[in-house]
Amino acid sequence: MRRPLQVLIVEDSIEDSELLIAELRRGGYEPTYERVETAEAMNAALDRQIWEIAFADYSMPDFNGMEALRLLREKGLDIPFIFVSGTIGEDTAVEAMKNGANDYIMKGNLKRLRPAVDRELREAAVRRERKWAEAALRQNEDYFQSLIEHSSDIITVIDVKGGILYDSPSVERILGYRQGELVGQNIFQCVHPDDIPLLTKVVLQGSRELEKAFLVEFRFRHRDGSWRLLESMGRGHRNHSGAVIGIINSRDITERKRADEALREAQAHLLQSEKMASLGQLAAGVAHEIN
Numbered sequence: 001m002r003r004p005l006q007v008l009i010v011e012d013s014i015e016d017s018e019l020l021i022a023e024l025r026r027g028g029y030e031p032t033y034e035r036v037e038t039a040e041a042m043n044a045a046l047d048r049q050i051w052e053i054a055f056a057d058y059s060m061p062d063f064n065g066m067e068a069l070r071l072l073r074e075k076g077l078d079i080p081f082i083f084v085s086g087t088i089g090e091d092t093a094v095e096a097m098k099n100g101a102n103d104y105i106m107k108g109n110l111k112r113l114r115p116a117v118d119r120e121l122r123e124a125a126v127r128r129e130r131k132w133a134e135a136a137l138r139q140n141e142d143y144f145q146s147l148i149e150h151s152s153d154i155i156t157v158i159d160v161k162g163g164i165l166y167d168s169p170s171v172e173r174i175l176g177y178r179q180g181e182l183v184g185q186n187i188f189q190c191v192h193p194d195d196i197p198l199l200t201k202v203v204l205q206g207s208r209e210l211e212k213a214f215l216v217e218f219r220f221r222h223r224d225g226s227w228r229l230l231e232s233m234g235r236g237h238r239n240h241s242g243a244v245i246g247i248i249n250s251r252d253i254t255e256r257k258r259a260d261e262a263l264r265e266a267q268a269h270l271l272q273s274e275k276m277a278s279l280g281q282l283a284a285g286v287a288h289e290i291n
Contacts, residue, residue, distance in 0.1 A: 002030035005117075008045055010056035010068040011084075012037040016107060020055060020084060027114030038063050042071060051079055052124075053117060058085035058092065066096065073100050078127055080120035084113075154230075156248040160207045162187045165245065174252045176223030192219035192227055206236040207244050217253070229254045 005024065011017045017035045024031045036042045037060055045051075054072060056065040065083050072081055083096055083104035093104040103116045154175070155168040164187055169179045188196055195218035202216045213235045219227040234248035 002028055005029045005031045005121075006050065006052045007031040007033040008042070008051040008054040009033055009035045010037065010042055010054065010060075010063065010065065011035055012057065012060040012062075016057070016084075019107075019110065020113070023110045023113045024117065027117065029117070039067060039071060042068055046072070046075055046077065051077075053080045053082070053121065055082050055084045058083055058088040058096075066099065069096065069099060069101055078124065080117075080124055082116060082120065084110075151249075152251075154248075154250040156187070156250065158187055158203070158246045158248065160203070160244050160246070162203060174250075175220065175228060190221045192221070195219050202234070203246060206234055206246050208236070210236040210238065210244065212236070220250075228252050229257050 002025070007021070007024070009017050009020065011020075014035070017033075021031055021033060034045050036045050042063075054068070056068045058065040065085065065088075069081055072079070080102045081100065082102055083093065084107060085104065086107040088096070088104055088106075093101075096104060102120050105112050105116060151168060152170060153168075154170045155166075156164060156171075157166040158164055164182045164185055167177070167179060167182050171177050171179060171182065182190070188199070191199055199216060199218050202214045206212070206214055213233055215231070215233050217229060217231050220230050222228050229252070230250045231253045232248050232250040234246050236244055236246055239245050
């Protein structure tokens, strides 16, 4: 089955255009094509529909291939552009490639046409997919950046050795550091010495078991030198370049822990008071019985 192909031909010779189309058909394509020979006609054709590939003669009476190439690129269209000419020299062909042409083929050697077209269509598809992927990635990055910047928790990104790659704006409110001030430092430099072994173990596990969540509590040095107790949820992840990173979501639980400890102490004091009151009542009862 022939592969449909939308072809724009910049050529003043009807006969040469037909030879090119015949060669494409022999190569397994079913081209739908339009032939133009002026800048105005080419501009109209580009505006009218989407083309998959363009061929151009280098020299024509009222137009030329370099002008056609420039017109195509000025419109921002990333479609293969191949010179098919009988007059283009090697130096001119090299200059054309530098200006954005994808290939050049001599009219007397159209056997090169099919492999050149196959290659350029394949590479154009790869470029389109890469652009779509990059656009989707940018959209996701913008979305998650917005979430991070408006999060009340600290979002920290580290490498596998603990190097800080990013911290969110909440780091200033919670720990006193300006956003970015800790970037480039190692997270363990700010962790309480007694908590380093536990955090080291968690970071190592996270780098080995990607996407698995780990919960850990550790003390982190505030900019004023005091220690704040953080509750952190982290997981290992591969970024778009394939490197393993750790994404950590942390909240300050120092005051909560202090309140919990105060409550436990109050409950223990109350229990002790109740015990002492019970002992007092028991002693009073025993004394009454003796009397």
